[in-house]
Amino acid sequence: xxxxxxxxxNWIDQRFNISPLIDYMSKKTVPIHHHTIWYYMGxxxxxxxxxxxxxxxxxxxxxxxxxxxxxxxxxFILTKVNFGWLVRSIHSWSANLMILFAxxxxxxxxxxxxxxxxxxxxxxTGFVLLALGMGFGxxxxxLPWNELAFFATKVGxxxxxxxxxxxxxxxxxxxxxxxxxxxxxxxxxAIHVAMLPAIFTVVLFLxxxxxxxxxxxxxxxxEKIPEEKKKEMAFFPNFVIRDALLWMIVxxxxxxxxxxxxxxxxxKADPFAPAPAGIRPEWYFVFMFQTLxxxxxxxxxxxxxxxxxxxFAIAALAWALVPFWEIKRKSDSKPNPMMLIxxxxxxFIGVMTILGYLT
Amino acid sequence: xxxxRRNFLNFLIGGSLFGWIASIIYPVFSYLKxxxxxxxxxxxxxxxxxxxxxxxxxxxxxFGRIPVILIKTDAGEFRAFSxxxxxxxxxxxxxxxxxxxxxxxxxxxxxxKGRNVSGPPPRPLEEFSVELQNDEIVxxxxxx
Numbered sequence: 001x002x003x004x005x006x007x008x009x010n011w012i013d014q015r016f017n018i019s020p021l022i023d024y025m026s027k028k029t030v031p032i033h034h035h036t037i038w039y040y041m042g043x044x045x046x047x048x049x050x051x052x053x054x055x056x057x058x059x060x061x062x063x064x065x066x067x068x069x070x071x072x073x074x075x076f077i078l079t080k081v082n083f084g085w086l087v088r089s090i091h092s093w094s095a096n097l098m099i100l101f102a103x104x105x106x107x108x109x110x111x112x113x114x115x116x117x118x119x120x121x122x123x124x125t126g127f128v129l130l131a132l133g134m135g136f137g138x139x140x141x142x143l144p145w146n147e148l149a150f151f152a153t154k155v156g157x158x159x160x161x162x163x164x165x166x167x168x169x170x171x172x173x174x175x176x177x178x179x180x181x182x183x184x185x186x187x188x189x190a191i192h193v194a195m196l197p198a199i200f201t202v203v204l205f206l207x208x209x210x211x212x213x214x215x216x217x218x219x220x221x222x223e224k225i226p227e228e229k230k231k232e233m234a235f236f237p238n239f240v241i242r243d244a245l246l247w248m249i250v251x252x253x254x255x256x257x258x259x260x261x262x263x264x265x266x267x268k269a270d271p272f273a274p275a276p277a278g279i280r281p282e283w284y285f286v287f288m289f290q291t292l293x294x295x296x297x298x299x300x301x302x303x304x305x306x307x308x309x310x311x312f313a314i315a316a317l318a319w320a321l322v323p324f325w326e327i328k329r330k331s332d333s334k335p336n337p338m339m340l341i342x343x344x345x346x347x348f349i350g351v352m353t354i355l356g357y358l359t
Numbered sequence: 360x361x362x363x364r365r366n367f368l369n370f371l372i373g374g375s376l377f378g379w380i381a382s383i384i385y386p387v388f389s390y391l392k393x394x395x396x397x398x399x400x401x402x403x404x405x406x407x408x409x410x411x412x413x414x415x416x417x418x419x420x421x422f423g424r425i426p427v428i429l430i431k432t433d434a435g436e437f438r439a440f441s442x443x444x445x446x447x448x449x450x451x452x453x454x455x456x457x458x459x460x461x462x463x464x465x466x467x468x469x470x471x472k473g474r475n476v477s478g479p480p481p482r483p484l485e486e487f488s489v490e491l492q493n494d495e496i497v498x499x500x501x502x503x
Contacts, residue, residue, distance in 0.1 A: 274452030
């Protein structure tokens with residue numbers, strides 16, 4: 001048996017020369033220190049993405065896009081198809097957990113300043129992945145064609161429409177017309193199951209390639225300690241086994257949530273019904289939603305919503321480009337300006353999200 | 360001489376490359392831009408019997424492809440406005456407790472003249488005319 005495996009390996013190695021690659025990977029190590037835990041967050045996000053792809057493919061076997069069929073096919077999946085409710089619930093829960101872990105991963109990277117030279121592009125690709133992930137969330141949210149999704153999409157696409165100059169073009173591009181209709185659903189379906197996965201896969205490949213090529217970043221204060229005092233573990237098998245164990249734990253949590261808190265389908269969307277009270281978007285959009293609620297109709301001479309949208313657009317761009325403009329700490333006695341920015345951002349998101357659920 | 364010939368060729372090839380890219384992008388974007396579907400424009404709709412409409416209530420009426428909110432005030436007077444919130448496109452509803460028009464999405468309020476009175480809405484709701492023809496409610500678009 002061992003011989004067959006070895007022969008097969010040699011056969012492939014002769015043709016593709018993979019030995020150097022394996023040699024490289026076998027020497028790969030992961031530093032051990034009190035922030036090592038954060039190294040696992042990206043892996044968990046990746047695992048949840050894999051769950052998304054697999055459960056999403058399963059849903060495609062029964063889901064039928066269209067204003068007259070989407071909700072009905074979802075109800076069919078939930079009530080008639082064997083384990084349909086479970087697959088759908090896993091897809092929804094895993095989507096939310098994926099965004100949550102992406103946020104944790106991003107903030108841990110931010111606070112340990114792992115984005116600094118030479119890992120600027122790892123940060124940028126990571127940000128693009130988060131943005132695409134939120135795009136997945138937004139486009140997927142509409143697919144069951146329920147009341148909440150319908151209004152979330154109306155608001156979300158209307159925000160796009162408020163962008164000066166190009167807004168109207170993109171609004172029609174996204175909606176497939178003036179209003180949110182069955183045409184919007186078909187477009188979101190194409191975006192959700194074909195366009196975003198294709199782009200996401202390419203960016204994800206780059207992101208992982210950068211991480212593999214450059215290895216793990218070490219917090220600055222640990223860079224200075226002498227070589228002989230630095231601790232590390234082998235990537236294969238030590239880190240990978242720990243990763244696998246955590247993936248199993250996350251899978252169990254996911255299954256627990258999916259089974260005991262199955263996702264609701266809600267009521268079918270009706271384009272001629274008022275928005276229901278207590279309407280709000282998915283939790284990761286709530287902080288923006290809540291901010292828009294607080295803005296007055298006009299700020300100076302500009303409409304409040306445009307001010308809000310511009311504020312978030314500029315903040316997002318600044319966040320994506322953090323490695324290129326970060327403010328260096330002048331002396332150890334002063335508070336670190338980047339830490340301050342991180343804490344304020346986190347507080348803002350946290351407080352606005354909580355307020356969004358309380359009011 | 361040789362250099363200028365090279366420049367000329369670079370310009371030609373570069374230019375045709377640009378043209379080639381444009382010839383792909385243009386049809387793709389045109390394809391994605393939804394075609395305009397001609398619709399019979401609606402100028403008025405009938406919205407049921409006035410005597411059957413409860414006092415201090417509101418209802419969303421289909422006015423062609425746009426929603427219109429029809430309200431019967433305490434005084435028994437009918438008012439109609441565009442049902443689409445001027446903030447971010449949600450559909451509004453009548454709140455009989457505060458006697459105002461309310462948008463649940465971002466907590467915007469309009470008074471019974473359609474004026475934006477609190478919350479984020481930037482503009483008033485467009486008003487529609489309401490007439491009674493033998494107890495039948497008829498909503499008509501106002502000529503601007």
